[in-house]
Amino acid sequence: MRDILKRVQVNVPFHLLYEKHLTTILKERINPEIGFNYFVLDHFKREDFLKIADSLTDAGLTITMHAPFMDLRPGAIDPKIRQVSIDRLNQVFELVPYFRPKSIVCHASFDDKYYVDCREEWVENSIETWRQFLPLAREMNTTITLENVYENSPHSLTLLLDSLKSPYIRFCFDTGHFNAFSSVSLKEWMNSLGPYLKQLHLHDNNGFADKHLPVGNGSFPFYELFKILEKQSIDPTITLEPHTEENLWRSLKNIKEMKLLEERA
Numbered sequence: 063m064r065d066i067l068k069r070v071q072v073n074v075p076f077h078l079l080y081e082k083h084l085t086t087i088l089k090e091r092i093n094p095e096i097g098f099n100y101f102v103l104d105h106f107k108r109e110d111f112l113k114i115a116d117s118l119t120d121a122g123l124t125i126t127m128h129a130p131f132m133d134l135r136p137g138a139i140d141p142k143i144r145q146v147s148i149d150r151l152n153q154v155f156e157l158v159p160y161f162r163p164k165s166i167v168c169h170a171s172f173d174d175k176y177y178v179d180c181r182e183e184w185v186e187n188s189i190e191t192w193r194q195f196l197p198l199a200r201e202m203n204t205t206i207t208l209e210n211v212y213e214n215s216p217h218s219l220t221l222l223l224d225s226l227k228s229p230y231i232r233f234c235f236d237t238g239h240f241n242a243f244s245s246v247s248l249k250e251w252m253n254s255l256g257p258y259l260k261q262l263h264l265h266d267n268n269g270f271a272d273k274h275l276p277v278g279n280g281s282f283p284f285y286e287l288f289k290i291l292e293k294q295s296i297d298p299t300i301t302l303e304p305h306t307e308e309n310l311w312r313s314l315k316n317i318k319e320m321k322l323l324e325e326r327a
Contacts, residue, residue: 063314064091066323071095071126071301072310073263076102080114088117093124095301096161100130103153115160125161126261126299129154131169131211137188139180148191155195158202164299165261166199167234170208172218185221192222192231199230207234207261214245216254223258232260238303239263241282242272248283252290259296264313265303274305278316288322 068091074083075097087094096114118125130150138144151168158166170188177184192206199206208231213219219233233255240251252259266280267273277284291298300323304310317323 063311063318066314066317067092069300069323070264071124071299073097073128073301073303073305075099076106076111076114080106080110084114084117087123088121091121091123093126094118095126095128095167096163097128098130098154098157099132100150103130103150111157111160115157115162119162125163126301127154127157127161127163127166129166129168131171134169135171136168136191137170137172137177137184139177139183139187144187144191148194151191151195155198158198158204162202163204165205165207165232165234167207167209167261167263167301169211170213170219170222171211173212174214175212181218181221185218185225188222189225192226196226196228196230204230205260206231208232209234209236209239209263210244210251211236211239212243213239214243216246216251220254220258223255233258234261234263235259235298236263236265236303237277237282237284237287238265238267238272238274238280241267241269241280248286249290252287252294256290256294256296259291259298261299261301263301263303265305274303274309276304276309276312276316277302277322278320279312284320284322 071093073095134147135143136147264277266275266277266282268280302313304313
């Protein structure tokens with residue numbers, strides 16, 4: 063399983079990395095996708111971030127980052143809500159020079175149930191928001207990857223990425239979110255957003271709720287996904303999102319037994 067571990071990122075919240083898991087991360091050589099939330103950004107200090115960044119860099123580990131998302135609306139119709147979201151995102155982007163991540167995962171946060179009859183305005187506002195972060199992404203040679211959550215189809219994300227026209231902002235496909243919330247097929251998602259696909263978040267569920275089960279312990283069609291990736295010659299960064307240590311090792315075991323990554327060596 064260690065051969066798989068070398069080739070993937072594993073999500074870990076910053077506060078747990080700082081307070082509990084750094085030694086294990088370094089010992090097991092786990093490439094982290096570091097999650098930042100409002101508490102971390104408001105309560106940890108510059109030297110705390112530098113300490114972790116230097117430890118991971120010195121160990122030669124690959125780093126990705128996950129921006130805060132709770133309550134944030136980067137495409138909000140209300141400009142004050144949008145500005146608060148931008149301010150919070152700015153806090154994590156200010157850490158990019160410390161960690162120099164391959165990518166920064168962000169939530170585009172479109173929801174048909176929420177933005178009823180507002181898709182076009184949401185797209186325009188989202189374009190304005192994400193364009194503000196592109197110069198830093200270019201300077202740091204990192205990629206912003208926008209993740210699907212409650213989007214029931216790829217339409218809104220496709221409109222947004224088509225409009226931005228930048229190699230520094232791409233798509234992160236979350237298998238669990240697709241399985242729980244999408245109303246269209248995997249093939250439709252890949253046909254629309256495959257050209258933008260830069261990152262995968264792998265976890266599973268049974269199609270009813272976002273349970274973050276180990277890969278292969280739910281109903282997501284992983285074989286179909288990896289066949290599509292191979293056919294389209296897409297080689298994204300892969301992140302495991304198990305949410306517990308037990309589920310991490312179960313995911314790695316299942317991936318090995320399912321031979322999902324064998325053709326991607």
